[in-house]
Amino acid sequence: xxxxxxxxxxxxxxxxxxxxxxxxxxxxxxxxxxxxxxxxxxxxxxxxxxxxxxxxxxxxxxxxxxxxxxxxxxxxxxxxxxxxxxxxxxxxxxxxxxxxxxxxxxxxxxxxxxxxxxxxxxxxxxxxxxxxxxxxxxxxxxxxxxxxxxxxxxxxxxxxxxxxxxxxxxxxxxxxxxxxxxxx
Amino acid sequence: xxxxxxxxxxxxxxxxxxxxxxxxxxxxxxxxxxxxxxxxxxxxxxxxxxxxxxxxxxxxxxxxxxxxxxxxxxxxxxxxxxxxxxxxxxxxxxxxxxxxxxxxxxxxxxxxxxxxxxxxxxxxxxxxxxxxxxxxxxxxxxxxxxxxxxxxxxxxxxxxxxxxxxxxxxxxxxxxxxxxxxxxxxxxxxxxxxxxxxxxxxxxxxxxxxxxxxxxxxxxxxxxxxxxxxxxxxxxxxxxxxxxxxxxxxxxxxxxxxxxxxxxxxxxxxxxxxxxxxxxxxxxxxxxxxxxxxxxxxxxxxxxxxxxxxxxxxxxxxxxxxxxxxxxxxxxxxxxxxxxxxxxxxxxxxxxxxxxxxxxxxxxxxxxxxxxxxxxxxxxxxxxxxxxxxxxxxxxxxxxxxxxxxxxxxxxxxxxxxxxxxxxxxxxxxxxxxxxxxxxxxxxxxxxxxxxxxxxxxxxxxxxxxxxxxxxxxxxxxxxxxxxxxxxxxxxxxxxxxxxxxxxxxxxxxxxxxxxxxxxxxxxxxxxxxxxxxxxxxxxxxxxxxxxxxxxxxxxxxxxxxxxxxxxxxxxxxxxxxxxxxxxxxxxxxxxxxxxxxxxxxxxxxxxxxxxxxxxxxxxxxxxxxxxxxxxxxxxxxxxxxxxxxxxxxxxxxxxxxxxxxxxxxxxxxxxxxxxxxxxxxxxxxxxxxxxxxxxxxxxxxxxxxxxxxxxxxxxxxxxxxxxxxxxxxxxxxxxxxxxxxxxxxxxxxxxxxxxxxxxxxxxxxxxxxxxxxxxxxxxxxxxxxxxxxxxxxxxxxxxxxxx
Numbered sequence: 001x002x003x004x005x006x007x008x009x010x011x012x013x014x015x016x017x018x019x020x021x022x023x024x025x026x027x028x029x030x031x032x033x034x035x036x037x038x039x040x041x042x043x044x045x046x047x048x049x050x051x052x053x054x055x056x057x058x059x060x061x062x063x064x065x066x067x068x069x070x071x072x073x074x075x076x077x078x079x080x081x082x083x084x085x086x087x088x089x090x091x092x093x094x095x096x097x098x099x100x101x102x103x104x105x106x107x108x109x110x111x112x113x114x115x116x117x118x119x120x121x122x123x124x125x126x127x128x129x130x131x132x133x134x135x136x137x138x139x140x141x142x143x144x145x146x147x148x149x150x151x152x153x154x155x156x157x158x159x160x161x162x163x164x165x166x167x168x169x170x171x172x173x174x175x176x177x178x179x180x181x182x183x184x
Numbered sequence: 185x186x187x188x189x190x191x192x193x194x195x196x197x198x199x200x201x202x203x204x205x206x207x208x209x210x211x212x213x214x215x216x217x218x219x220x221x222x223x224x225x226x227x228x229x230x231x232x233x234x235x236x237x238x239x240x241x242x243x244x245x246x247x248x249x250x251x252x253x254x255x256x257x258x259x260x261x262x263x264x265x266x267x268x269x270x271x272x273x274x275x276x277x278x279x280x281x282x283x284x285x286x287x288x289x290x291x292x293x294x295x296x297x298x299x300x301x302x303x304x305x306x307x308x309x310x311x312x313x314x315x316x317x318x319x320x321x322x323x324x325x326x327x328x329x330x331x332x333x334x335x336x337x338x339x340x341x342x343x344x345x346x347x348x349x350x351x352x353x354x355x356x357x358x359x360x361x362x363x364x365x366x367x368x369x370x371x372x373x374x375x376x377x378x379x380x381x382x383x384x385x386x387x388x389x390x391x392x393x394x395x396x397x398x399x400x401x402x403x404x405x406x407x408x409x410x411x412x413x414x415x416x417x418x419x420x421x422x423x424x425x426x427x428x429x430x431x432x433x434x435x436x437x438x439x440x441x442x443x444x445x446x447x448x449x450x451x452x453x454x455x456x457x458x459x460x461x462x463x464x465x466x467x468x469x470x471x472x473x474x475x476x477x478x479x480x481x482x483x484x485x486x487x488x489x490x491x492x493x494x495x496x497x498x499x500x501x502x503x504x505x506x507x508x509x510x511x512x513x514x515x516x517x518x519x520x521x522x523x524x525x526x527x528x529x530x531x532x533x534x535x536x537x538x539x540x541x542x543x544x545x546x547x548x549x550x551x552x553x554x555x556x557x558x559x560x561x562x563x564x565x566x567x568x569x570x571x572x573x574x575x576x577x578x579x580x581x582x583x584x585x586x587x588x589x590x591x592x593x594x595x596x597x598x599x600x601x602x603x604x605x606x607x608x609x610x611x612x613x614x615x616x617x618x619x620x621x622x623x624x625x626x627x628x629x630x631x632x633x634x635x636x637x638x639x640x641x642x643x644x645x646x647x648x649x650x651x652x653x654x655x656x657x658x659x660x661x662x663x664x665x666x667x668x669x670x671x672x673x674x675x676x677x678x679x680x681x682x683x684x685x686x687x688x689x690x691x692x693x694x695x696x697x698x699x700x701x702x703x704x705x706x707x708x709x710x711x712x713x714x715x716x717x718x719x720x721x722x723x724x725x726x727x728x729x730x731x732x733x734x735x736x737x738x739x740x741x742x743x744x745x746x747x748x749x750x751x752x753x754x755x756x757x758x759x760x761x762x763x764x765x766x767x768x769x770x771x772x773x774x775x776x777x778x779x780x781x782x783x784x785x786x787x788x789x790x791x792x793x794x795x796x797x798x799x800x801x802x803x804x805x806x807x808x809x810x811x812x813x814x815x816x817x818x819x820x821x822x823x824x825x826x827x828x829x830x831x832x833x834x835x836x837x838x839x840x841x842x843x844x845x846x847x848x849x850x851x852x853x854x855x856x857x858x859x860x861x862x863x864x865x866x867x868x869x870x871x872x873x874x875x876x877x878x879x880x881x882x883x884x885x886x887x888x889x890x891x892x893x894x895x896x897x898x899x900x901x902x903x904x905x906x907x908x909x910x911x912x913x914x915x916x917x918x919x920x921x922x923x924x925x926x927x928x929x930x931x932x933x934x935x936x937x938x939x940x941x942x943x944x945x946x947x948x949x950x951x952x953x954x955x956x957x958x959x960x961x962x963x964x965x966x967x968x969x970x971x972x973x974x975x976x977x978x979x980x981x982x983x984x985x986x987x988x
Contacts, residue, residue: 026626029641029677031702035634036584038813059813060683086703096585103584111910149910154516154584157532165523168531170516172584174815176908176915 033086038093040082041150041175043067045075045138057150057175058084067148067179069115075138076120079106081152081173094134097152101126104172105153106133109164112146113181115139130159145180209254213274215282216246217262219416224317226264229284234259234271271659274729313337313392320384321985322935322951325430325439325461328362328382328390332410335392336849337792337833339868342967343377343757345466345976346478346507347545350380351966352394353794353831354853354867355407358745361398364412365499368401370599370625371549371575372639374747376866377757377968381503381549381575383482385428385441385459387412394777394794394833399650400605400619403668403718404742406773406798415455417490421448426947426987434955434979435477436536437463451495455486464538465508469959469977474534475511475541480504488555497555504548508540513757513972514582517814518907521759521971522920530973542580542588543756550574563610569603581756586634593638594630599623616653621670622646627746638753639746640678647671660726667719672743674712678750679705690766714743714770722777732781737774744768748802748822757968758922761810763821771824773798789836801827803857803864806903818905825859843881848874854899862901869897869925869965888935897925897965926970929962931955951983 041057045067055065069075081093097104101124108117120135149164150173157168217229225246232239233250236258242248255277262270262284270284313335315323323331329340329348340348341356349356362369362380364387371381384390394408401409425444432438443457461480466473481504488497512530515521524531550573557567575598578591605619623646629637652666677699685691685706691698697708722736750764775796782788802824809816831853839845850872855864875890906917934954941948959977963970 026641026643026675026677028707029629029637029679030631031679031705031707032631032636033634034636035586041813057813093585100585109910111912111914147910147915155582164519168523170514170582171520171814172516173813174517174519175813176910 037083037085038081038152038173039084041173042080042082043150043177044078044080045069046078047073047075055177057177063175063177065177067177069138069140069179069181070184071140071143071181072184073140075140077117077136077138078120078122079134079136079150097132097134098124101132102128102159103155104132105151105156105159105167105169106136107151107153107164107167108133108136109149109151110146110179111149113144113148113179114141115148115179115181116141126159128159140181143181143183145178147176148179149174149176209252211253211255211276212279213250213253213276213282214280215248215284217242217248217264217284218246219285229262229264231284232261232263234261272729273660313394315390317388318947320387320390321426321428322953322983324385324428324441324983325432325981326384328380328384328410328412331384331390332392334849334873336835337394337831337851338392339871339966341376341866342964342969344473344476344507344510344513344967344969346463346476347377347379347509349373349376349378350410351868352392352407352410353796354829354855354864358742359405359407361401361405361409362412363398363401363409365414365553366555367551367553367569367571367601367603370573370597370601370623371547372577372595372597374639374745375751377545378547378577379507381505381547382412383441383457383459383480383484383501383503384412385443386414386457386482386484386501388415389413394792399652399666399668399718399720400603400617400621402621402648403650403670403716403740406738406740406742406771406775406796414486415443415445417447417453422446424988426985428986429984430981431983432463432979432981434976435463435466437461437477437538439480451489451491453486453488453490455484457484458482462538465534465536466976467536468974469956469961470974471529471533472536473510473973473976474530474532475508475544477538477540478505478507479540480506493559495555495557497553499551499553501551502549506540506546507544509543509545509757510969510972511541511543513969514543515756515759518759518817518905518920519815519909521922522907522909522918524972525921542582544580546578546580546591548574548576563608565607567605567607569601571599571601571603573597573599573601575599581635590633591630592633592635594633595639596628596630597625598628599625613657614653614655616651618651619649621648621650636753637679638751640676640750640752642674642676642678642746642750644675644746645673662724663722665719665721668717670716670718672714672716674710674749676710676712676750677707678710678752679707680752682706684752684763688766694766710766712749712766716741716743716770730782730784732779732783734777734779734781736777738777739772739774741770741772743770744802744822751822754817758971759817760806761817761819762804763807763819765822768802768822768824769800771798771800771802786839787836788839789834792833793831794833795830796828798827798829800824801857801864803827805901806905809905816907825857827855827864828858829853829855829864842879844876844878846874846876848872856899857901860901863899865901865903866966867897867899869928870895883939885936885938887937890933890935891930892933893930894928894964896928900925922971925965926963929960929964931960931962932957947985947987949985951981951985953979953981953983955979955981 039059043055045053055067057063083091115138117136117138119131120137123135124132152173153167153169154172155169161167217226227244229242231248240248240250253276257275260272327348329350332338332350333340339351341351342348352360357373372378391411398409423446427442429440430438439461441459445455447453459482464477466476484501486499512532552572554570559565577595579593581592601623603621605617607617609615625644627642629641648670650668654664656662682704697710699707699709718740720738724734726732748764751762754761773796777794779792781790804820804822806818807821808819810819833851835849837847852870853867855867857864871894873892875888877888879886900923903923904919904921907920908915909918934957936952938950956978961974
């Protein structure tokens with residue numbers, strides 16, 4: 001009986017020792033480089049006879065910049081998506097969007113202002129010749145102010161919708177930028 | 185021991201020819217003796233009348249007959265060489281049928297699980313919280329949680345149809361312990377969308393212990409424990425096995441499982457088991473649930489030698505699965521969620537396929553278990569368990585610009601565990617067990633996913649000791665008790681966003697954890713320690729021949745799990761950002777359970793009310809909105825409150841005749857967050873299932889019609905939030921209703937079983953099962969996919985069970 005308990009205790013201690021030996025500390029884990037991150041949306045507007053206008057939307061910034069366009073005018077609009085999480089290695093996401101054009105769609109939704117847009121001259125097309133609107137032509141109407149919501153949609157269920165809901169898919173980017181249309 | 189058993193057998197056969205001496209008495213007592221765990225007939229059990237020479241022995245099919253009994257009160261003793269004896273007082277005034285269930289000592293490999301319902305099974309056919317081999321085989325192609333929901337008080341928390349985790353009294357995950365083959369399952373139990381990595385087919389019985397916490401395996405399971413036991417050992421030369429084949433129309437798939445066991449009289453035994461499952465997309469009544477297919481492949485192997493005084497066992501099991509997650513449930517932001525909520529149907533419905541695309545989960549769980557025991561004399565035995573479990577888990581999301589085969593979550597959890605125990609028995613009445621349990625757990629989160637780690641790298645250690653005992657002066661009284669103390673330590677290495685670290689004030693509370701800054705991230709090394717105490721006690725009393733009662737009290741303490749402490753990331757199915765909290769303290773639960781059981785007569789049943797008060801109950805709640813490039817996201821953070829949980833589980837059975845019976849099974853749970861005076865989220869609503877079963881007189885076939893009712897949950901917290909949508913005239917706030925539970929529903933299942941061949945010897949059967957036969961269209965509150973799609977529709981399943 002006593003021997004039993006002694007041998008039991010011995011074994012116990014031995015196993016506990018083994019466990020404590022094996023519990024050495026771990027290696028320092030590596031930092032995760034977040035892929036597929038988009039931090040910045042840049043909109044560039046150009047029209048004849050005026051200097052270009054650039055508006056940026058950045059994660060963790062105040063983002064008060066406003067788009068100011070002239071009424072009844074035509075603008076060439078270039079959108080750029082960037083990953084600026086590492087300032088030393090800024091990544092242009094557009095390349096990827098153009099490469100996988102079938103799976104991406106840029107979409108603009110306007111409120112308070114009347115703007116129509118169509119395919120730009122250097123726009124990317126998907127395999128069914130649908131414009132991705134990486135480059136687009138905007139036609140402004142009457143002067144007013146409002147908001148433009150910029151969407152990048154991933155794997156939309158259709159590429160020819162006219163509303164955000166119509167496209168389906170998952171939202172990769174959804175940012176609101178104030179927009180003002182002024183008299184000429 | 186075996187010798188003496190043979191002696192008795194010979195003696196019994198010898199005596200059988202003689203009439204049992206009684207004066208003027210002609211009552212007959214008959215019945216069956218079955219195994220308590222799996223319901224299999226026990227051969228060679230002796231039924232004796234105390235103080236007389238009358239006795240009988242059970243036949244191969246477990247039946248016995250005692251003739252020429254006198255009216256009046258007698259005491260029966262039911263004995264078997266490998267079982268605990270039963271002593272039962274019965275009054276006889278007519279021909280009586282009395283069925284017994286013996287607690288089979290799985291020879292010396294027996295487990296002592298201190299449970300509140302230990303005695304319940306000893307007295308005939310009480311409706312119990314366990315599944316026998318026959319019930320398990322019905323669920324052969326489903327999950328553990330599905331099988332358990334047939335028991336009162338158990339629900340399942342689901343993510344779709346294939347990912348289900350059992351919920352006892354509204355608690356799940358870390359609050360429910362799963363013990364398989366005598367070891368605690370250590371997988372990533374923390375998140376609601378991880379199902380336990382267990383193949384039900386590898387086990388012979390499943391026991392649910394709601395009240396008692398099996399202190400041997402830990403004192404941190406306020407919900408209860410689920411004990412899965414393998415086939416019991418027979419120390420004779422035999423070879424037997426079983427194959428179950430299933431084919432089902434919903435998902436156009438099926439499963440096959442096969443097991444084989446060889447035992448020999450010198451104590452050696454070997455056992456192998458294999459399961460394969462494959463299903464394509466499931467269907468709701470109206471549409472295909474795209475990307476809900478699954479595959480599973482499991483194998484287990486066991487080798488051991490058991491002699492009465494000494495024994496060892498080595499077993500290995502491997503569980504591997506791949507499960508698709510409803511494609512439409514992967515969303516990008518809240519506006520996407522709102523769009524899904526508005527629609528009656530999922531946004532993506534594709535033609536049926538067997539292909540499993542992202543989003544999906546892949547899991548692999550391997551387990552090596554080594555047991556050695558030595559019984560020094562009939563009073564003392566010691567036992568060692570060493571167990572190594574490796575659990576890997578990969579989750580694949582819909583991603584942009586990343587190869588399809590790169591997972592978004594890639595975790596590897598390794599657990600070493602040692603359990604040493606010393607069992608001591610004094611006579612028939614006293615039993616005690618002392619043990620120590622050490623555990624080392626290592627979690628590794630692969631950084632190559634390109635996604636911020638949801639769970640960080642850590643080492644968790646646990647050292648505990650327990651003392652449990654029971655006192656059983658007679659069969660009508662049982663007292664058990666136990667205490668356990670654990671020290672849990674965390675050594676974590678985690679990167680926080682500097683902004684998150686500061687906004688939570690961790691830089692002032694935990695400056696000692698900071699290691700260094702890398703860009704906008706900070707590496708920290710939290711070292712956290714918890715000391716947990718658990719205690720439990722319970723009594724069971726046999727009030728009369730028909731009634732039993734039991735009462736138990738459990739104190740359990742649980743330290744927060746990895747998810748509650750450290751989770752940090754985006755959940756794609758609900759568009760929420762989830763954060764753990766470093767400041768959480770341990771959770772303490774005081775639970776009281778009571779049960780009253782009627783075990784005999786035409787009406788049998790049990791009523792089990794319970795009450796628990798949980799201090800520092802850890803839960804997740806919405807805190808704020810965080811602006812991101814995808815719009816505003818709700819941030820959910822783990823926090824603690826005090827909770828009050830009570831409820832009642834009821835089971836009732838009524839035998840109209842020997843062939844026709846009716847069963848009802850109902851439970852209600854009420855849970856309240858006392859600090860915030862709000863109902864607790866994800867608590868099962870009132871539900872009941874009722875069934876009527878007819879068995880043909882010779883048990884050639886049986887037919888069962890089962891109706892399920894689930895009420896709507898009226899008690900839920902309002903966690904709705906607003907999202908701004910853009911309309912013609914500017915931004916409009918719209919409410920996103922993620923709180924309101926779905927409506928009540930009913931569904932109907934029909935089962936038809938045909939027993940083939942020689943019923944006494946083999947258990948070959950053919951079953952036709954019709955689930956949701958009326959194509960009831962419903963959504964379930966406890967399914968995370970309820971925002972996106974209906975539950976599955978009709979399923980016709982054919983099952984063939986062949987034993988050899």
